Amino acid sequence: MDSVQTGIEKLAIMGQLAAQVVHEIKNSLTTVRGFLQLLKEKQNVPSRQEYFDLMLEAIDHANNIITNYLHLARPGNNSCRKIYAPQKLLTEVSMLMESEAALKNISLKMVIPENLPPLLIDPEQIKEVLINIIKNSLEAMPDGGEVTIRACCDNRKLYIAISDTGTGIEEPVLENIFEPFYTTKASGTGLGLFIARQIIHNHKGEITVKSTPGRGTTMFITLPVLSQEEKPGYMDIQHQTHSLFT
Ligand SMILES: Nc1ncnc2c1ncn2[C@@H]1O[C@H](COP(=O)(O)OP(=O)(O)O)[C@@H](O)[C@H]1O
Ligand SMILES: [Mg+2]
Missing domain, CATH: 3.30.565.10 (Histidine kinase-like ATPase, C-terminal domain)
Structure with missing residues (x-):
């Protein structure tokens, strides 16, 4: 019963967070897309290096959010204790x-x-x-x-x-x-x-x-x-x- 309860609570929490997770990932994708577009259109962008760093940061951010979110889904029931x-x-x-x-x-x-x-x-x-x-x-x-x-x-x-x-x-x-x-x-x-x-x-x-x-x-x-x-x-x-x- 305890683990069923935990499972249901976990799903409810994940459901509540899902919209925000999607939002954060969408923001990161928008950032990366924007910089890629700029780099594609302009040959000599002076802040090229900076754009690459910002894109890497955005990708890391999305990755961290997904990793943390998925950790919530891991089995935390009594069987792992x-x-x-x-x-x-x-x-x-x-x-x-x-x-x-x-x-x-x-x-x-x-x-x-x-x-x-x-x-x-x-x-x-x-x-x-x-x-x-x-x-x-x-x-x-x-x-x-x-x-x-x-x-x-x-x-x-x-x-x-x-x-x-x-x-x-x-x-x-x-x-x-x-x-x-x-x-x-x-x-x-x-x-x-x-x-x-x-x-x-x-x-x-x-x-x-x-x-x-x-x-x-x-x-x-x-x-x-x-x-x-x-x-x-x-x-x-x-x-x-x-x-x-x-
Ligand atoms: N030991 C600490 N010293 C100072 N601020 C802290 C500490 N632990 C947590 N915080 C504050 O709590 C916030 C939330 O922490 P957390 O949930 O781990 O998210 P994150 O580390 O990704 O910001 C941090 O952004 C920070 O402002
Ligand atoms: Mg932290």
């Missing part, structure tokens, strides 16, 4: 992101205790969430900085906090960051955090954010540990989570 150790999950994600961080002069730290309780998760999906969050952190630190991954638990939940020393997020932006297609980046898709939230909610967890403009951002995730049965309210979780890490 495995018992997984949080240490293993976080270490794997950290290793995946290490080289990209190093290239940007960013150090990636992990502060996690031993013996965290196991989770019942689709590890590929949860890794995608963590990677989306860390990528945002890297993008918010053009001059280098630090990303710290912390985790702790009580007997019902695992709490993960990912902090950066980046630009932070101003109040009007903060309200929208989980909305589909909301982005402040020239080449962003605005789907990263929307998808992250879908995945975490499908796992009966919560995702929240706390940010100080000019100082940095922390994303908080809670996930039920194996024995957890009921889910408390959102405000309760937000309060508990934020205070655990401050």
Whole structure:
């Protein structure tokens, strides 16, 4: 029943997003077409190189939108769930992101205790969430900085906090960051955090954010540990989570 429900919800979300996905791709095609037409008609265009770069950007944008959209369609039902150790999950994600961080002069730290309780998760999906969050952190630190991954638990939940020393997020932006297609980046898709939230909610967890403009951002995730049965309210979780890490 649970997986049927998840499937129906997923289809509904994909249906809601479909029009916007088509719109974004159409825009990219229009951009590429426009530049191709110009290049075809004029032999010596001075900004030829610039046109090629803009076309490549438009193609990458369309490709990112499609890739992210299709990720929503991937099976996220209970059949993909495995018992997984949080240490293993976080270490794997950290290793995946290490080289990209190093290239940007960013150090990636992990502060996690031993013996965290196991989770019942689709590890590929949860890794995608963590990677989306860390990528945002890297993008918010053009001059280098630090990303710290912390985790702790009580007997019902695992709490993960990912902090950066980046630009932070101003109040009007903060309200929208989980909305589909909301982005402040020239080449962003605005789907990263929307998808992250879908995945975490499908796992009966919560995702929240706390940010100080000019100082940095922390994303908080809670996930039920194996024995957890009921889910408390959102405000309760937000309060508990934020205070655990401050
Ligand atoms: N760690 C962060 N620091 C600063 N801004 C962030 C951070 N994470 C998310 N954001 C803001 O949230 C927006 C939405 O993020 P996301 O859904 O991943 O889309 P995208 O990265 O494609 O813009 C970003 O455009 C950015 O404005
Ligand atoms: Mg992103």
